[in-house]
């Protein structure tokens with residue numbers, strides 16, 4: 231059954247077979263899991279915390295709601311949601327990677343957050359949840375690692391309740407030329423060095439920088455969301471467009 | 482970058498608030514009754530609409546414009562009058578305070594904050610020992626008194642400044658005068674209208 235022209239996709243700037251990307255991405259996150267939180271603070275100067283709080287604000291989460299934090303990794307968004315939905319609500323932290331899930335589970339347990347959180351190892355492209363299950367879905371810095379983004383968005387649409395909303399927090403395209411240059415310099419020269427020094431893992435951070443550049447820009451992602459059925463799709467540029475938060479509704 | 486300042490401000494405020502609530506032994510049982518409720522508060526002078534979510538151990542802060550159990554909007558001048566609960570109905574009638582949703586929720590939140598009594602000296606003592614903590618407390622109290630009196634002066638000044646210099650918030654009397662003017666004008670227009678129809682016929 232082998233096709234002479236096997237389907238390919240991007241892995242950073244490299245082109246790899248589609249079924250290879252999953253395991254390559256897995257390697258990256260197995261390798262960074264332990265140092266993931268420290269690196270996040272360092273690389274973004276702590277600003278990722280504000281991007282995440284902005285995401286929570288845009289979700290307008292209410293006590294009692296059920297939330298899916300997809301590609302939730304070490305659970306920053308899950309922690310914010312868990313406190314807000316309270317004992318009558320529920321948060322599912324789903325990630326494809328067991329190492330990231332473990333780091334997340336330990337961290338949340340240390341913060342005393344246990345009762346309303348479920349941990350599920352799952353691929354965003356084929357979510358193991360019933361239709362219409364969640365009021366809110368977030369995917370923070372996760373979509374860019376997913377091989378088939380449209381399949382993943384469609385899967386999120388399916389498990390979202392009517393009236394529910396999806397929030398995609400992801401690196402995007404800086405609005406100004408100047409910022410873009412500075413950002414390139416930072417991410418290709420400095421990031422891998424920092425990755426080397428702190429996590430002893432320059433390759434993973436080289437991948438990070440490359441995968442950011444390969445990710446669809448604001449307008450493209452907006453269209454992709456609309457194509458799988460999301461309505462009233464809009465986005466906010468944060469920190470000059472280095473990051474964008476897309477929001478779409480299922481009606 | 483500037484657009485994230487509410488998130489920065491509120492995340493800091495949320496931490497401080499959690500610490501203060503943790504310092505009051507009585508706060509937790511009182512929070513139980515509030516837990517799961519959301520209250521939004523907006524000052525006209527600021528663009529920020531703060532959403533408070535009560536949990537069973539603290540109050541969380543967010544920022545958005547969407548529906549909550551109770552939302553209150555007001556301006557600085559009326560806010561000061563709001564401290565006197567008897568003024569509330571009057572302020573609502575004057576449209577100086579807009580309430581949406583269950584007013585009881587607003588009262589419960591406000592009651593919670595008014596009764597909040599953090600045990601500062603207990604907290605201090607755990608760092609410094611009792612004797613030292615007492616000394617610090619006494620000087621802190623003195624300081625609070627000085628600050629309070631200064632704050633009052635500042636308060637007065639800012640109200641006057643807003644009213645007179647910046648003309649941002651009209652004085653209640655001005656609002657009253659304006660309403661009177663409007664109804665007079667209304668009456669005039671009505672009369673004119675009648676004359677006009679009479680003429681046309």
Ligand SMILES: C[S@@+](CC[C@H](N)C(=O)[O-])C[C@H]1O[C@@H](n2cnc3c(N)ncnc32)[C@H](O)[C@@H]1O
Pocket residue numbers: 255259300301302303304305306307324325326327330352353354355369370371372375376377
């Ligand atoms: C950069 S981390 C983001 C973690 C967290 N959301 C945050 O913002 O800190 C990306 C996460 O996406 C996960 N991931 C990658 N591909 C995935 C897929 N196909 N399905 C689900 N999760 C995936 C990775 O395992 C990793 O934990």
